[in-house]
Amino acid sequence: MNDHDPKISDPGYPTGAPENVSRRRFLLASAGITAGSLVLGFGLSVAPNKAAAAAQKMPPGANVPAFLELRKDGKVRLLSPFNEGGQGVFTAMAQIVGEEMDVAPDSFIVENAPAGSDYLVVYGKMRITGGSMSVRTSYDTMRKLGAAARQMMLEAAAKKLDAPVSDLSTEPGKVVHKASGKSLGYGELAGDALDQEVPSPDSVTLKDPKDFKWIGEPVKRVDVYEKSTGKAIYAMDAKVDGMLHAAVQHAPRLGLKPGDISNLDEVKGMAGVMSVHKLDGAVAVVAERFWDAKTAVEAAKVDWQEPSEDEKSKIRYMPADFSTEEFAKQLANTKGDGTEAESEGDIASGFDGAAKTVDATYQSQYLHHAQIEPASTLARFNEDGSLDIWLPNQAPEQFQAQIADAAGIKPEQVKVNSPMLGGFFGRHFLYPAANPFPQAVQLAKEVGKPIKVIWTREQEFLRDPLRPMAAVRFRGALDDQGMPVALEAISACEGPTEALNGHNPDKVDAMAVEGLTGKSYAIPNRRIAQNYVENPTSLAYWRSVGHSMNDFFYEAFLDEMADAGGQDPYELRMKLLEGNERLTNLLKAVGDLSGGWKRGPFDAEDGTRRARGVAMASPFGSEAAAIAEVSIQDGQIVVHDIWDVLDPGSIVNPAIIKAQIMGAATLGTSEALIEEVAYKNGEPTARNFDYYPILGGARAPRIHAKVIESGAKMGGVGEPPLPAVPPAIANAVSVLTGQRVRSMPMDKLDLKKG
Amino acid sequence: MKLKINGKSVDVQSGPDTPLLWVIRDELGMTGTKFGCGIAQCGACSVLLDGTVQRSCVLPVSAVGDSEVTTIEEIENDPVGKRVVEAWVDKEVPQCGYCQSGQVMAATSLLKSNDKPTEDDITAAMTNLCRCGTYNAINDTIASIAGTDAAKAGDAQ
Numbered sequence: 001m002n003d004h005d006p007k008i009s010d011p012g013y014p015t016g017a018p019e020n021v022s023r024r025r026f027l028l029a030s031a032g033i034t035a036g037s038l039v040l041g042f043g044l045s046v047a048p049n050k051a052a053a054a055a056q057k058m059p060p061g062a063n064v065p066a067f068l069e070l071r072k073d074g075k076v077r078l079l080s081p082f083n084e085g086g087q088g089v090f091t092a093m094a095q096i097v098g099e100e101m102d103v104a105p106d107s108f109i110v111e112n113a114p115a116g117s118d119y120l121v122v123y124g125k126m127r128i129t130g131g132s133m134s135v136r137t138s139y140d141t142m143r144k145l146g147a148a149a150r151q152m153m154l155e156a157a158a159k160k161l162d163a164p165v166s167d168l169s170t171e172p173g174k175v176v177h178k179a180s181g182k183s184l185g186y187g188e189l190a191g192d193a194l195d196q197e198v199p200s201p202d203s204v205t206l207k208d209p210k211d212f213k214w215i216g217e218p219v220k221r222v223d224v225y226e227k228s229t230g231k232a233i234y235a236m237d238a239k240v241d242g243m244l245h246a247a248v249q250h251a252p253r254l255g256l257k258p259g260d261i262s263n264l265d266e267v268k269g270m271a272g273v274m275s276v277h278k279l280d281g282a283v284a285v286v287a288e289r290f291w292d293a294k295t296a297v298e299a300a301k302v303d304w305q306e307p308s309e310d311e312k313s314k315i316r317y318m319p320a321d322f323s324t325e326e327f328a329k330q331l332a333n334t335k336g337d338g339t340e341a342e343s344e345g346d347i348a349s350g351f352d353g354a355a356k357t358v359d360a361t362y363q364s365q366y367l368h369h370a371q372i373e374p375a376s377t378l379a380r381f382n383e384d385g386s387l388d389i390w391l392p393n394q395a396p397e398q399f400q401a402q403i404a405d406a407a408g409i410k411p412e413q414v415k416v417n418s419p420m421l422g423g424f425f426g427r428h429f430l431y432p433a434a435n436p437f438p439q440a441v442q443l444a445k446e447v448g449k450p451i452k453v454i455w456t457r458e459q460e461f462l463r464d465p466l467r468p469m470a471a472v473r474f475r476g477a478l479d480d481q482g483m484p485v486a487l488e489a490i491s492a493c494e495g496p497t498e499a500l501n502g503h504n505p506d507k508v509d510a511m512a513v514e515g516l517t518g519k520s521y522a523i524p525n526r527r528i529a530q531n532y533v534e535n536p537t538s539l540a541y542w543r544s545v546g547h548s549m550n551d552f553f554y555e556a557f558l559d560e561m562a563d564a565g566g567q568d569p570y571e572l573r574m575k576l577l578e579g580n581e582r583l584t585n586l587l588k589a590v591g592d593l594s595g596g597w598k599r600g601p602f603d604a605e606d607g608t609r610r611a612r613g614v615a616m617a618s619p620f621g622s623e624a625a626a627i628a629e630v631s632i633q634d635g636q637i638v639v640h641d642i643w644d645v646l647d648p649g650s651i652v653n654p655a656i657i658k659a660q661i662m663g664a665a666t667l668g669t670s671e672a673l674i675e676e677v678a679y680k681n682g683e684p685t686a687r688n689f690d691y692y693p694i695l696g697g698a699r700a701p702r703i704h705a706k707v708i709e710s711g712a713k714m715g716g717v718g719e720p721p722l723p724a725v726p727p728a729i730a731n732a733v734s735v736l737t738g739q740r741v742r743s744m745p746m747d748k749l750d751l752k753k754g
Numbered sequence: 755m756k757l758k759i760n761g762k763s764v765d766v767q768s769g770p771d772t773p774l775l776w777v778i779r780d781e782l783g784m785t786g787t788k789f790g791c792g793i794a795q796c797g798a799c800s801v802l803l804d805g806t807v808q809r810s811c812v813l814p815v816s817a818v819g820d821s822e823v824t825t826i827e828e829i830e831n832d833p834v835g836k837r838v839v840e841a842w843v844d845k846e847v848p849q850c851g852y853c854q855s856g857q858v859m860a861a862t863s864l865l866k867s868n869d870k871p872t873e874d875d876i877t878a879a880m881t882n883l884c885r886c887g888t889y890n891a892i893n894d895t896i897a898s899i900a901g902t903d904a905a906k907a908g909d910a911q
């Protein structure tokens with residue numbers, strides 16, 4: 001949506017062909033803005049200018065005109081390096097840039113930036129929306145960007161007012177000349193400000209945090225009205241003139257190839273069908289209307305062919321006899337000490353002097369991302385051979401490179417449009433066979449028209465890469481006081497990163513074991529290791545990645561050790577964290593928030609028998625602690641309340657962080673109680689929400705969220721509130737049943753037997 | 755075939771079996787009503803049929819008949835819908851927003867039939883899925899519209 005924007009000055013980036021009004025109107029609409037308001041306010045600074053020229057030497061995040069467009073009405077359009085998908089990052093970016101630029105966050109219109117080197121602001125060298133990294137890795141860069149923009153405002157105003165910059169100051173949205181009482185709104189400076197020389201990021205002065213107006217405040221989300229009225233535009237909603245729809249039928253198992261379609265003539269004759277296509281691992285039907293395409297493609301009887309041995313070796317091939325039940329056993333029975341990920345003290349001597357030992361094996365399940373917006377992609381080739389593409393993604397530059405490959409053109413000929421995400425949770429990275437763009441590109445080429453591919457929920461679930469399964473063998477040793485003196489955890493697992501990039505036998509995938517590693521408890525002898533076990537399924541990052549299962553394993557096993565040593569699990573954690581001010585404060589805070597720690601079981605006012613569990617996690621540079629209160633009714637776990645406290649060090653928007661805590665705790669509850677992707681005979685047993693249910697409102701716990709600012713280095717917020725939740729639930733359930741909970745989902749446990 | 759939608763009568767060309775959802779999105783070009791599952795599980799496609807919430811992904815357009823269809827595009831012109839949207843904005847219910855058109859439609863339908871829903875009424879009526887986990891915010895916001903939220907004050911600390 002930026003091809004008409006002359007300020008994208010990366011020399012490698014195409015400026016695109018001239019556009020007609022209806023296309024522009026679409027592009028504007030795709031930003032969630034009604035065309036009317038935008039046309040009125042359209043006050044662009046001009047093309048190749050001093051600033052753009054200077055910017056070619058600038059590091060990512062410094063080229064102000066690549067990020068900002070000033071409008072005559074005082075609105076500021078900000079191209080965000082991070083995509084919005086519910087985590088509130090558009091608002092956070094407006095707060096951070098606005099703080100230093102002196103523009104109120106509600107004056108911003110925020111969109112996802114196109115692909116381009118200016119936007120590689122994650123640690124100054126890459127760009128993804130994920131890993132709970134957006135704000136914490138770009139905070140200083142984006143503040144400096146705002147400060148540089150303010151400096152340019154002052155320079156432009158100085159010329160207009162014929163006054164030295166030193167006599168000028170700013171107030172929200174305007175430059176003020178105190179001596180004369182004159183002021184100029186930023187909108188009035190729209191034509192000139194971005195032509196000023198762009199100050200180097202090192203030369204700008206940042207605000208003293210005590211003077212912050214918006215950072216740290218519960219500023220309203222910039223997009224909440226659009227999202228409440230159906231006006232927000234997602235990839236699913238993208239459209240261009242002359243576009244046709246395509247629906248696909250994926251091979252039931254990954255790796256199979258389409259052979260003959262035995263009823264091809266029948267399919268071709270179905271209502272609305274324009275053409276039928278064979279794709280890599282799929283067949284597709286193109287029609288003007290999606291429903292016609294879907295109905296026809298689902299009717300196609302495809303003779304799916306096994307790949308050759310050579311082909312199998314190059315892909316993740318799903319064998320016809322794969323079942324998750326067997327695979328779970330295989331993981332649990334994986335022997336060996338594994339490759340070491342973390343070690344402290346001497347594990348053998350820790351066990352030698354032990355008064356008591358505890359052993360247990362824990363297991364996790366495959367999970368779907370199950371974002372409510374299924375994947376889709378709209379592809380349009382232009383007359384000049386370039387390609388416009390609209391697709392959900394968490395990494396525009398990475399997608400651009402692969403899309404170019406698929407289309408057989410240069411990356412700079414691919415214009416990646418990244419509409420708002422209808423949830424993501426790790427779904428929209430580049431995963432083999434999991435993104436519809438190769439299909440859209442091929443179909444657009446074959447048909448010669450813009451094509452929009454929509455995956456139905458069934459096709460989405462068939463190609464959604466999964467949160468890994470793991471089995472972790474624990475053993476722990478206690479001294480005669482009941483204190484843990486040794487802990488070993490060996491995980492049989494394949495991490496998402498090695499699944500994507502290849503397994504290195506000498507190394508551990510850190511994301512396979514995070515949450516077993518990185519614990520702060522003072523257990524003197526520890527050893528964490530991984531046994532690599534390859535999966536036939538595609539694997540993915542899923543909200544909080546390895547932590548989503550590993551903190552469940554570890555924190556539930558820690559309760560086992562507490563029980564074995566005759567200690568209260570909350571008190572034991574307090575002891576193991578002695579001297580760690582940040583974590584003891586956090587643990588105390590979650591206890592206080594819940595009205596004071598009590599494990600139970602106890603009788604609640606409504607007559608139910610309840611218990612509480614506690615757990616902690618240290619994910620993505622933040623610290624989290626949760627307490628869950630549960631009962632068991634009619635053999636089913638009811639999670640009544642979750643108290644979830646997050647300490648991300650320092651923060652930008654407390655209201656958005658609380659919303660993230662609510663969301664993460666809800667997802668953690670869903671994972672813990674309900675969700676599991678099961679395979680039988682090489683195929684998933686569920687293809688939609690009927691057989692893969694996710695937590696609905698009726699079983700959603702009441703979540704009590706609290707944010708602590710310890711002042712430590714800024715950590716993530718989107719994922720960190722999740723990992724402590726499943727073990728807190730498991731630990732509470734164990735109190736009620738007297739049985740340890742060592743696997744998820746807990747709805748599979750037979751609780752009647754207790 | 756004629757369809758009464760958002761106060762207008764429109765001519766519809768799609769086949770009679772086409773679900774109302776796809777007529778709204780593809781043929782009529784209104785994308786506020788969302789596709790999530792296609793099998794009446796998620797509620798992203800919720801619209802009002804004569805003021806009552808319906809999942810449009812499983813409703814053949816031919817079955818709509820004379821009923822009046824209201825989509826999210828029109829919801830602010832309904833007095834109850836307007837209050838729902840205002841409260842949704844004020845309480846900042848949405849996260850990713852993808853499910854929220856459907857949530858607003860379901861809440862509007864509930865409040866049209868019951869202006870003082872109890873907590874159980876709300877839970878029974880609000881069955882749309884939200885992967886971002888806005889359930890507490892949805893329930894609290896409906897209670898605040900109904901004025902039944904006094905007991906809840908200060909709960910979401």
Ligand code: FES
Pocket residue numbers: 788789790791792793794795796797798799800809810811812
């Ligand atoms: S799309 Fe209709 S209920 Fe999910």
Ligand code: FES
Pocket residue numbers: 086372422423848849850851852853854883884885886887888
């Ligand atoms: S707000 Fe994202 S699915 Fe509900």
